[in-house]
Every structure is written in structure tokens, then in C-alpha cells.
Amino acid sequence: MKKNNLTTIPIKRIMKKSILFFLLLIFSPSLFAQDAAKPGFSLQEAINYALEHQPAVINASIEEKIAKQQVNEIKGLGTPQINGSAEVNNFLEIPTSFVPAEFIGGEPGSFFPVRFGLPWTASVGVNASQLLFDGTYLVGLKAIKTFQELSRTRYAATRVDAAINVSKAYYGVLVLDERKKIVDANIDRVNKLLSDSRELYKNGFAEKVDVDRLELTYNNLLVERDKVDRVKSYAYGVLKFQMGLDHKIEIQLTDQLTELQIPADVPADSADVTKRPEYAVIQVQRQLNELEMKRYRAQHYPSLVAFGTLSANAGRDEFDILDTDQKWFPTAIVGLKLNVPIWDGLQRSSRVNMSKLKLMQTDNSITQLKNGIQLEYTNAAANFANYKASLQTTKKNRELAEEIARVSRIKYENGVGSSLEVTDAETSLREADANFFNMLYETLIAKIELDKAAGNLKY
Numbered sequence: 001m002k003k004n005n006l007t008t009i010p011i012k013r014i015m016k017k018s019i020l021f022f023l024l025l026i027f028s029p030s031l032f033a034q035d036a037a038k039p040g041f042s043l044q045e046a047i048n049y050a051l052e053h054q055p056a057v058i059n060a061s062i063e064e065k066i067a068k069q070q071v072n073e074i075k076g077l078g079t080p081q082i083n084g085s086a087e088v089n090n091f092l093e094i095p096t097s098f099v100p101a102e103f104i105g106g107e108p109g110s111f112f113p114v115r116f117g118l119p120w121t122a123s124v125g126v127n128a129s130q131l132l133f134d135g136t137y138l139v140g141l142k143a144i145k146t147f148q149e150l151s152r153t154r155y156a157a158t159r160v161d162a163a164i165n166v167s168k169a170y171y172g173v174l175v176l177d178e179r180k181k182i183v184d185a186n187i188d189r190v191n192k193l194l195s196d197s198r199e200l201y202k203n204g205f206a207e208k209v210d211v212d213r214l215e216l217t218y219n220n221l222l223v224e225r226d227k228v229d230r231v232k233s234y235a236y237g238v239l240k241f242q243m244g245l246d247h248k249i250e251i252q253l254t255d256q257l258t259e260l261q262i263p264a265d266v267p268a269d270s271a272d273v274t275k276r277p278e279y280a281v282i283q284v285q286r287q288l289n290e291l292e293m294k295r296y297r298a299q300h301y302p303s304l305v306a307f308g309t310l311s312a313n314a315g316r317d318e319f320d321i322l323d324t325d326q327k328w329f330p331t332a333i334v335g336l337k338l339n340v341p342i343w344d345g346l347q348r349s350s351r352v353n354m355s356k357l358k359l360m361q362t363d364n365s366i367t368q369l370k371n372g373i374q375l376e377y378t379n380a381a382a383n384f385a386n387y388k389a390s391l392q393t394t395k396k397n398r399e400l401a402e403e404i405a406r407v408s409r410i411k412y413e414n415g416v417g418s419s420l421e422v423t424d425a426e427t428s429l430r431e432a433d434a435n436f437f438n439m440l441y442e443t444l445i446a447k448i449e450l451d452k453a454a455g456n457l458k459y
Contacts, residue, residue, distance in 0.1 A: 040254045043170050046243055050166045051159055051459060053244035060151075060158035067144075067151035074144045078137055082128045085311075088321060089121045118315035125311025125331075132306055132336075135298030143291040150284040157277035159459040160452070162242070167448050169239035174257035175441040176232040182433050183228055187221045190426060193409060194218050197419065210419030217423045224430065262388065262443055271377035273370050275455025282369055286362045293355035299348045300341055308334040377453040384450045387443040394436040401425070401432035 041049065051057055098111040106112055131137060194214040200206035240247050273279045312328040314321060341348070408425040411417025451457050 038250050038252045040252050041243075042254045043167060045254075046170055046239070047163045047166050047459065049245065050162045050243045054162045054242070055244060057155075057158050057162050057244075060155040064148070064151040064155045067148040071144045071148050074137075074141055078131055078141070080128055080130045082126065084124075084126050086124045087122065090319070091117065091119050091121070094119060118317055120316040120319050120321065121314065122316075122321045123311055123313045125309060127307065127309040127311075129305055129307040132304040134303040135301040136295050136303075139291055139295040139298050143288060143295065146284060146287045146291060150281065150288065153277060153280040153284055156459075157281060160277055160457050163457060163459045164448055164452055165242040166239070168445055169235065169242045170253065170255070171257070171441060171444045173232065173235045173239055173253055174255065175437050176228060176235050177253070178257050179433065179437045180225070180228050180232060182437075183221060183225045183430075186426065186430065186433075187218070187225060189409075190214060190218045190221060193412070193422065196413065205415070206419075213419040213423045217426050220427075221430070257440070262391075262447060271373055271454050273373045273455070276373055277455075279366075279369060279373070279455075282362065282366055286359070286366065289355060289359040289362050293352060293359060296348055296351040296355055299351075302338055302340045305337045305339075306335075307337060308332075373453065377450075380446065380450040380453040384443070384446040387439065387446045391436075391439045391443045394432070394439045398429075398432040398436040401429040405429045 094115040094117050096113050096115050098113055100106075100108075101110040101112040102108045104112060194211070197206050197211045197214050201208060201211050236251070237247055240249065240251065245251070310330070310332045312330045314326070314328045316323075316326070320326065405422075405425040405428070408417055408421045412419060412422045
């Protein structure tokens with residue numbers, strides 16, 4: 001009997017393990033599916049998503065389409081304009097006219113009231129016109145095409161801004177992810193050290209104050225982890241906002257934060273202003289100012305329009321306008337209309353002068369923009385160089401703090417060090433970690449600002 005009992009125990013254990021294994025097979029796909037349900041985004045994928053879904057980018061794209069329709073609208077002014085009309089009138093009281101009474105044998109100098117007309121009248125007609133020459137139309141056509149180009153450059157600038165905002169938010173989340181990993185690793189390490197210290201205290205090999213110090217360090221790490229979690233949740237919200245993504249959708253980031261994203265060298269000391277979207281916008285604005293001045297000058301030129309009208313009129317005693325047996329009386333007119341400006345109280349001259357002054361303002365703005373871009377680039381290059389140097393320093397400090405913490409733990413575990421030394425080392429390590437990741441984020445942001453200042457961002 002004992003032999004049988006001994007042989008059945010392993011079989012029961014094997015059966016339990018088998019059941020557990022099959023349960024894991026059944027339920028693990030659903031768990032994997034839940035994790036896979038979170039859409040993953042690399043930085044480039046996040047930028048691409050924002051360029052299609054960010055409201056500001058969409059509005060800029062719509063603005064470009066509106067400009068295209070405005071071009072078609074202005075073009076339409078130079079094509080034949082054809083309109084039809086129809087009118088029916090019922091004179092409840094036929095108008096009265098006065099004729100000299102002497103026409104019907106009355107006294108000279110007196111008038112006799114008579115009524116001419118029929119109670120029902122109708123007219124139908126078609127009129128057409130064609131602009132033959134108008135200087136303002138030709139200039140306006142060029143201006144509206146230039147305005148379309150302005151909308152296009154603004155759209156490009158909006159896309160660059162969206163890409164920059166997404167990049168900053170994406171790096172912010174990556175930094176917090178890495179910081180969360182470090183905090184979790186520190187918690188596990190200190191928790192193990194705390195557990196060992198409690199055992200040493202129970203066996204009389206450590207003091208209560210040693211355990212308290214480590215427990216305080218452990219609690220501070222828990223608080224720091226909660227803080228990182230809250231900031232990380234907010235950072236994800238900022239990223240989804242910049243992407244134009246619903247805040248309720250959970251996402252995961254597929255890129256890893258590495259220093260490979262930071263170039264080794266700082267670019268040249270000068271910026272090419274022609275690469276900046278702001279410069280393209282203001283150049284198009286200058287073209288619009290020039291065309292506005294030309295349009296005001298063109299208002300001094302004559303304009304010529306050809307027109308034609310074909311109409312028919314009818315009068316009836318009763319409402320039988322649609323009776324085709326009764327006659328309609330046609331009228332046809334064709335002609336040319338020439339408009340020659342002669343005197344407008346110097347209004348056009350004042351508009352031309354104002355447009356010249358606006359052009360001068362734009363030229364001054366271009367000069368200021370060039371200087372501002374160069375200053376921005378110089379400052380961005382200096383900031384990037386400073387942050388890059390500081391990053392190397394914080395990286396070395398972090399390595400030193402890790403080594404000091406490692407040695408202090410070994411000394412404490414071997415009874416030649418104190419808990420105070422361990423807690424100080426752990427505190428210094430936390431500060432070094434925070435400084436490193438903060439500096440890494442600032443360096444990445446400085447690189448983005450440098451690329452923006454240099455005009456190297458194209459989307």
C-alpha cells in the first residue's frame with residue numbers, strides 16, 4: 001500500500017501541472033492579444049500620424065484647398081457671364097399718365113388723365129457680358145495665385161511645427177520610460193538590501209537604525225515611482241494631443257532612447273535662411289505687396305466690357321401669359337462699355353503710396369527675420385554644445401554614483417560598512433539618474449531646436 005501511495009503522488013502533481021499548462025495555453029493568447037491591441041508607434045510613425053490627424057495640420061491643408069477655390073473664383077471673372085431673367089407683373093391699378101387736354105379738344109394749358117397699359121405684363125430675357133480688358137483683373141489673377149502659394153508655404157510650416165511638437169513629446173515619454181525602469185531597479189535592489197538588513201537585525205548583526213535608514217530610502221523610492229508614473233501618464237496625454245489621437249486610446253512606443261540620436265559634431269556657425277518656412281512665407285507676402293501696388297496702379301487704366309441682351313415682353317388683359325397663340329415682342333441689344341477713370345480725388349494715388357509703405361515694412365521685416373534666424377541658430381548651436389558637454393558630465397557622474405552605490409552595498413553586506421553610507425550612496429545615485437535623464441532630454445530637445453533653426457526639418 002505504501003508503495004502504491006508513493007507512486008500516485010507524482011502522478012497527481014504531473015496532472016496538476018498539465019492542467020495548469022493547458023490553462024495557460026488557453027488564456028495566454030487573450031493576454032497577448034490584449035497587449036497587442038495597443039497600437040505601437042515609432043517616432044516617425046507618430047509624426048506621420050500627426051501630419052494626417054492633427055487638427056492644426058488639417059486646417060492648414062483645408063486653407064490651401066480654400067485658396068485653390070479662390071483662384072478658380074477669380075478666374076471665373078474673366079469668362080463670359082450669362083444670366084437669365086423672368087418677370088410677371090399684375091397691375092392692380094394701372095398707372096395714370098397726364099396728356100395735354102388740347103390733344104383731345106380740351107382747353108390749352110390743361111391736362112387730361114389717361115391710363116396706358118394692360119393689367120398683366122411679362123418679360124423673359126438672357127444677358128451676357130465678357131470682360132475684354134481690365135488691368136486690375138490681370139493683376140488680381142496673379143495675386144490670387146501667389147496667395148495660393150502663401151497657403152502652401154504656411155501648410156508646410158504647420159507640418160514642421162507639428163513634427164517638432166510630436167518629437168519633443170515622444171522624447172519626453174521615452175525619458176520617463178527609462179527613468180521608470182531605473183527607479184524599479186533601484187526599488188528591487190534596496191528592497192533586497194532591506195530584507196537582508198532585517199534578517200541581520202533579527203540575528204543581532206545590525207542595528208535598528210540601519211533598518212530604518214534603508215526603509216526610509218525604500219519608501220522614498222516608492223514615492224518617486226508614483227511621481228514618475230503620474231508625470232508619465234501626463235506625458236502620454238501630451239503626446240496623443242500633439243498626434244491628434246483620442247486621449248482614451250492606449251498606445252505604446254516602439255523606439256528606444258539611445259544616445260545614437262545625438263550627433264557627435266555641432267554643425268556650421270551659419271544658417272541658410274532660405275530653408276526656413278518662415279522665410280518662404282514672408283517672401284510670398286512681399287510678392288503680394290508688390291502685386292497689391294500693381295493692382296492699385298492698374299486702376300488708372302480703362303476697362304472694356306462687351307455685353308448683349310435678348311428679351312421678349314408681353315401684355316395681357318387676363319393671366320394667360322403662357323398662351324402661345326398670343327404674341328410676344330422681342331428685343332435684342334449688343335454693345336461695348338468703356339470705363340475711363342478720370343478723377344477720383346487722388347484715392348488711387350493714396351492707395352499706391354500706402355502699398356509702397358507696406359512693401360517697405362515687409363522689406364524691414366525680412367531683414368529682421370534674417371538677423372533673428374541667424375541669432376536663433378547661433379543660440380541653438382551654443383545650447384546644443386553646452387547640453388552635449390553637460391550630458392557627458394552627468395553620464396560620468398552617474399557611472400561614478402553607480403560604482404559608489406555598488407561598493408557601499410558590498411561593504412554593508414560584508415559588515416564593514418554602515419547603512420548611512422548605503423543610503424547616502426543610493427540618494428546620490430537617484431540624483432545622478434535624474435540629472436542624467438533630464439540632461440539627455442534637454443540635449444535631444446536642443447538638437448531639435450538646432451535642426452529647426454538650421455531649416456533642416458522637412459515634412
